[in-house]
Amino acid sequence: MELVQIYQCLCDATRLRIIHLLTHGPLCVCHFQEILDIPQVRVSQQLAYLRKHGMVEANRHANWMIYSLPSKRPAELEMNLKCLQDCAQTDKRFRGDLRKRKAVTTNSARVSAALKSSANL
């Protein structure tokens, strides 16, 4: 993976929030929708972009598509994800996303089983 492609994936606010959320574990589309508070189309479109660029992996569980970071990650991606996590810690928006994330994932019992079985972090 080219370094510049990593930055291309991170250079849009929505994608950046998606990737940041994924550094804390897999999520399904409906979760992104709720956490980010944006229409389903936009979530799917950005996820398609990230998939196309090898930045995320998708696994279907019944009706839900569970997205996660690639299980095998080149060094430069790993470093940048770590850097992103560090930077996000002091940012209001990212912290808010994580708060919502916790609320959303603990409430949806049906999906959480699928999430667990997809966890590769």
Next chain:
Amino acid sequence: MELVQIYQCLCDATRLRIIHLLTHGPLCVCHFQEILDIPQVRVSQQLAYLRKHGMVEANRHANWMIYSLPSKRPAELEMNLKCLQDCAQTDKRFRGDLRKRKAVTTNSARVSAALKSSANL
């Protein structure tokens, strides 16, 4: 500085090489031109983009414009620059740029004085 803006500055191959070069110290436009082997216009345009986004600072020394990273850098920028340096170490292209950089800066005695007086790294 917003994190996403940092990634926007790094998401173009030319800009990425420019920023990487600057992590090793200030340079003037003609140096970029020679190291990157691209026309002067493109260098100036990308530098204008970076300046507009607060990613570089410019100082005139006689005919030359010396570009450098901002003297005061927020934490998230500092972290990402460090990460970039780490990632670049194993990349052929970036290593080649640094090799050229060394050759170019040691050869142009006239400009090197200006470079030294601008060094804030």
Next chain:
DNA sequence: TCTGCATATACAGTTTGCTGTATATTTAAA
């Protein structure tokens, strides 16, 4: 097999960005 839910894709409009050509600006020196 029909229905509903979750998600994806097609398409179009608009914006942003990259590049090249031409021209302008700034500075030092003759």
Next chain:
DNA sequence: TTTAAATATACAGCAAACTGTATATGCAGA
């Protein structure tokens, strides 16, 4: 004050990306 060197800007063409509307796909249950 003219000239040349270094750099910047204006403009246009084209490609890429973001967004919304509409529609399609895949899956599970009745």
